[in-house]
Amino acid sequence: MILRDCYPGTSSYRIERIGDMNKKAVVVFSGGQDSTTCLFWALKEFDEVIAVTFNYNQKHSLEIDCAKDIAKELGVEHHILDMELLNQLAPNALTRDDIKIEKGEDGELPSTFVEGRNMLFLTFAGVLAKVKGAKHIVTGVCETDFSGYPDCRDVFIKSLNVTLNLAMDYDFVVHTPLMWLDKAQTWEMADKFGKLDYVREKTLTCYNGIIGDGCKECPSCILRNNGLNKYLEDKKEK
Numbered sequence: 001m002i003l004r005d006c007y008p009g010t011s012s013y014r015i016e017r018i019g020d021m022n023k024k025a026v027v028v029f030s031g032g033q034d035s036t037t038c039l040f041w042a043l044k045e046f047d048e049v050i051a052v053t054f055n056y057n058q059k060h061s062l063e064i065d066c067a068k069d070i071a072k073e074l075g076v077e078h079h080i081l082d083m084e085l086l087n088q089l090a091p092n093a094l095t096r097d098d099i100k101i102e103k104g105e106d107g108e109l110p111s112t113f114v115e116g117r118n119m120l121f122l123t124f125a126g127v128l129a130k131v132k133g134a135k136h137i138v139t140g141v142c143e144t145d146f147s148g149y150p151d152c153r154d155v156f157i158k159s160l161n162v163t164l165n166l167a168m169d170y171d172f173v174v175h176t177p178l179m180w181l182d183k184a185q186t187w188e189m190a191d192k193f194g195k196l197d198y199v200r201e202k203t204l205t206c207y208n209g210i211i212g213d214g215c216k217e218c219p220s221c222i223l224r225n226n227g228l229n230k231y232l233e234d235k236k237e238k
């Protein structure tokens, strides 16, 4: 089994091509900044790319529309899978109007946390990948801006990679190109692909459902916009 990702302190996002592994990837794709950047990364790294979006009855169905529009524009095969059961299992602020979006205090998880979400998404992405004959799975999870989500951690991704391979008797490689990047570096990556404006204008990350630069007030917008401002300032100084 071979696991590759980006390591701290490296400016290269490129993975080495892996022997005789096939060049087909499934990208877990929400239509947000991170997964759109990962989609561009995958389009550079692999010959064939498939995007998969999970519909778990998000309050902002615009998120699904964003994903659809981007995949269509980039000519990427796109699957939208119904995951409404996630809301039955774990009610959360992303799906329910009666749960406020709150940052977790003192080690508590924020109310936007959905128990087991990444594990389920990656597992279903794995099933789709195998059906489609793809060996690579790409996800935008990141430990740097860690909000305490346990299934965003590198150790979990590596563990799930082993589990998927054993479960399906298949040599998947799970790629996490953003794992060690902060938000400014994620913008830098989009810029390197010549896609900074594209990601800035067309993606939806805002918890209040506003596309592009968003509401500028929710935790997600603050993280995204602080990263963007930092990147643009650093770029100016260079």
Ligand SMILES: [Zn+2]
Binding pocket: 205, 206, 207, 208, 209, 210, 214, 215, 216, 217, 218, 219, 220, 221, 222
């Ligand atoms: Zn917002």
